[in-house]
Amino acid sequence: MAPAAARPPAFASLAAALKDAGLAALVAFGCAAPMMGLRTVQGQGGLTLVPRFDTVAIAVAGVFVGRLLLHLWQHRRGAIRFNLPRVPGAGRAVGPAFAVLALVLPFIPGVGRYEVDLGILVLTYVMLGWGLNIVVGLAGLLDLGYVAFYAVGAYTYALSAQHLGFGLWQALPLSGLMAGIAGILLGFPVLRLRGDYLAIVTLAFGEIIRIVLLNWTSVTGGPNGLSGIPRPTLFGLNFSAGGGPGSFADFFGLEPAAIHRIIYLYYIILVLALATNWLTIRLRRMPVGRAWEAMREDEIACRSLGLNITMTKLTAFAIGATLAGLAGAFFATRQAFISPESFTFIESALIVAIVVLGGLGSQLGVAIAALVMIGGFEVFRDLDEFRMLVFGVVMVGIMVSRPRGLVGERMPTVVLRERKGIDAALVKEGAG
Amino acid sequence: MAAPILSIDGLTMRFGGLTAVDGLSFTAARGEITAVIGPNGAGKTTVFNCITGFYRPSAGSIVCTHQDGTQYRLDRLAGHRISSRARVARTFQNIRLFSGMTVLENLLVAQHRVLAPAARMVGLPGYAAAERAAIDRARAWLDRIGLIDRADTPAAALPYGAQRRVEIARAMCTEPVLLCLDEPAAGLNPRESEELNALLMEIRAGGTSLLLIEHDMSVVMRISDHIIVLDYGKRIADGPPAVVQADPKVIAAYLGEDDAEHLPPEVVGS
Numbered sequence: 001m002a003p004a005a006a007r008p009p010a011f012a013s014l015a016a017a018l019k020d021a022g023l024a025a026l027v028a029f030g031c032a033a034p035m036m037g038l039r040t041v042q043g044q045g046g047l048t049l050v051p052r053f054d055t056v057a058i059a060v061a062g063v064f065v066g067r068l069l070l071h072l073w074q075h076r077r078g079a080i081r082f083n084l085p086r087v088p089g090a091g092r093a094v095g096p097a098f099a100v101l102a103l104v105l106p107f108i109p110g111v112g113r114y115e116v117d118l119g120i121l122v123l124t125y126v127m128l129g130w131g132l133n134i135v136v137g138l139a140g141l142l143d144l145g146y147v148a149f150y151a152v153g154a155y156t157y158a159l160s161a162q163h164l165g166f167g168l169w170q171a172l173p174l175s176g177l178m179a180g181i182a183g184i185l186l187g188f189p190v191l192r193l194r195g196d197y198l199a200i201v202t203l204a205f206g207e208i209i210r211i212v213l214l215n216w217t218s219v220t221g222g223p224n225g226l227s228g229i230p231r232p233t234l235f236g237l238n239f240s241a242g243g244g245p246g247s248f249a250d251f252f253g254l255e256p257a258a259i260h261r262i263i264y265l266y267y268i269i270l271v272l273a274l275a276t277n278w279l280t281i282r283l284r285r286m287p288v289g290r291a292w293e294a295m296r297e298d299e300i301a302c303r304s305l306g307l308n309i310t311m312t313k314l315t316a317f318a319i320g321a322t323l324a325g326l327a328g329a330f331f332a333t334r335q336a337f338i339s340p341e342s343f344t345f346i347e348s349a350l351i352v353a354i355v356v357l358g359g360l361g362s363q364l365g366v367a368i369a370a371l372v373m374i375g376g377f378e379v380f381r382d383l384d385e386f387r388m389l390v391f392g393v394v395m396v397g398i399m400v401s402r403p404r405g406l407v408g409e410r411m412p413t414v415v416l417r418e419r420k421g422i423d424a425a426l427v428k429e430g431a432g
Numbered sequence: 433m434a435a436p437i438l439s440i441d442g443l444t445m446r447f448g449g450l451t452a453v454d455g456l457s458f459t460a461a462r463g464e465i466t467a468v469i470g471p472n473g474a475g476k477t478t479v480f481n482c483i484t485g486f487y488r489p490s491a492g493s494i495v496c497t498h499q500d501g502t503q504y505r506l507d508r509l510a511g512h513r514i515s516s517r518a519r520v521a522r523t524f525q526n527i528r529l530f531s532g533m534t535v536l537e538n539l540l541v542a543q544h545r546v547l548a549p550a551a552r553m554v555g556l557p558g559y560a561a562a563e564r565a566a567i568d569r570a571r572a573w574l575d576r577i578g579l580i581d582r583a584d585t586p587a588a589a590l591p592y593g594a595q596r597r598v599e600i601a602r603a604m605c606t607e608p609v610l611l612c613l614d615e616p617a618a619g620l621n622p623r624e625s626e627e628l629n630a631l632l633m634e635i636r637a638g639g640t641s642l643l644l645i646e647h648d649m650s651v652v653m654r655i656s657d658h659i660i661v662l663d664y665g666k667r668i669a670d671g672p673p674a675v676v677q678a679d680p681k682v683i684a685a686y687l688g689e690d691d692a693e694h695l696p697p698e699v700v701g702s
Binding site: 286287288290291293294297298300301302303304305306307308309410412413414415416417418419420422423426427428 | 484485486511512513514515516521522524528529530531532533534536537540541542544545547548559563567571580583584586588589602603606
């Protein structure tokens with residue numbers, strides 16, 4: 001066939017488009033008829049079904065016309081392509097800009113308690129995203145049970161506060177340590193697993209931790225959780241809302257206000273998140289970080305070069321888990337109450353979604369994705385029941401336009417002459 | 433004669449009912465290029481995988497002897513120690529570079545053995561020096577393979593022939609005493625193949641012994657000091673190129689023993 005004939009004549013394509021739109025309408029009818037077409041009504045003698053033909057007709061017609069328009073548009077434009085503009089070197093300016101904005105956020109006029117609270121939430125997920133980025137993005141190990149380490153950190157703080165009287169700063173290293181040990185415990189059995197198998201086992205691990213927390217009532221309080229977790233203090237100064245001797249407000253001669261504690265919490269998580277970022281950037285340039293990335297690219301070649309795959313995997317799991325544990329301790333002190341309900345699979349899925357949406361291995365991408373996912377979800381609050389719908393559409397839109405995440409480029413860790421990003425298509429996702 | 437760098441004795445590898453390598457014994461002399469050839473399916477790559485720890489042999493022993501007399505049982509060492517302790521490096525038949533990492537990063541990953549302890553023990557200033565030394569070594573190898581200008585290019589973006597050279601340079605960055613090359617000339621054009629010959633001779637001159645699997649006879653016959661011919665997992669010939677080339681058993685293995693085998697079945701049947 002000649003290249004000129006690649007685009008079918010208008011008539012044939014119209015017939016094909018009509019046929020395709022008809023098929024789509026048929027599928028829509030199949031879906032809509034039982035779900036939208038029947039309505040249960042409380043009548044005499046129990047529920048009765050009332051058909052709603054008009055709703056079904058509207059849905060089917062909508063799908064038909066929409067599909068047809070899509071075809072016509074496709075015919076005129078060739079193939080449909082979504083492409084966000086590429087900004088060269090954007091990372092260099094955007095990253096610091098975000099950091100500065102994050103630093104001054106509580107003091108920007110018009111920023112109140114709600115905004116700072118939202119900032120805390122976003123930063124918690126930024127930190128979790130960065131922590132998981134080490135495991136999934138750098139080492140290429142798909143971990144669907146990441147929230148388990150978050151839970152271990154949170155419960156470690158809650159329990160050490162309850163039984164040992166620890167404050168946040170004493171418990172923080174312990175939380176990290178316990179979560180790191182949990183990471184190694186998970187790491188050992190999954191050393192030989194790859195890809196889907198690894199994902200399933202990590203998912204199960206997350207559930208095991210949650211179920212243990214739920215059922216070990218004597219220690220964890222079961223479904224009732226643990227409450228009365230101490231709030232953080234600043235060099236011994238507390239942030240009690242009533243002020244009083246020994247409080248932050250009293251010491252600095254300020255009017256006691258609840259916002260002080262919120263701002264303090266905000267800066268704690270900001271420091272934790274920035275430390276995570278610094279650590280990751282640092283580790284990427286160290287042999288262990290390069291070993292992680294090499295393992296993601298090709299495990300067999302790693303072995304032939306004398307890299308100990310066991311150690312490489314375990315360090316990735318342990319460091320990723322430690323960071324989640326630190327975030328968990330922060331979560332516990334912020335909420336002052338934790339229960340297994342906060343550590344369900346959906347949380348793990350959300351963190352993985354943040355990492356994937358942001359771009360595997362990209363620090364900036366993960367931060368933006370956390371902002372979009374967590375902050376965006378709040379922004380759409382006014383949309384009520386359509387919130388999830390809009391949210392889903394946005395996510396699909398991002399993945400269609402940027403299949404490798406918002407920032408898919410990989411920056412080399414060492415250069416001889418010029419630093420230039422590596423196209424996402426060349427970078428592998430890792431197979432386990 | 434000095435002790436051979438590699439001595440294989442009674443090596444057998446079975447996969448279920450299939451015996452891929454059957455009681456194979458041979459030695460590779462230090463400072464020489466030893467080639468392993470044979471028809472497809474003769475068991476060459478299996479032998480390589482046994483030497484480099486990817487398979488654990490069903491029977492037999494593989495010993496690597498260093499210059500100072502230290503001996504390593506390669507059939508017993510853990511996979512990654514074959515490179516880091518016994519200093520046996522390898523390349524792969526289907527190139528296995530870290531495709532999303534730059535050429536320079538590829539060569540630095542190979543120097544993990546030197547860099548990792550420096551990062552852990554000596555602390556940061558010591559590490560910086562170690563990394564500079566590693567980059568210098570990588571730079572020297574890039575110069576030698578003529579890819580110094582492509583150091584910051586992702587490995588996957590290089591042309592095929594260049595990827596082959598990078599893989600060899602990467603293996604050499606582990607500072608091996610024995611380098612095992614699995615079909616290094618596969619897919620190269622005559623000029624690239626010529627360059628490869630020169631590179632391998634240079635590596636040998638640098639004191640590293642080579643063991644290679646190769647189909648390209650122009651490479652094998654010209655640079656090998658010693659050739660081992662395998663067929664059906666057994667050694668059928670062993671000697672310098674000229675001797676092996678003339679060996680009737682080798683000719684039979686490559687061309688078939690009997691003319692009848694090459695005739696179409698209907699001719700044989702009638």
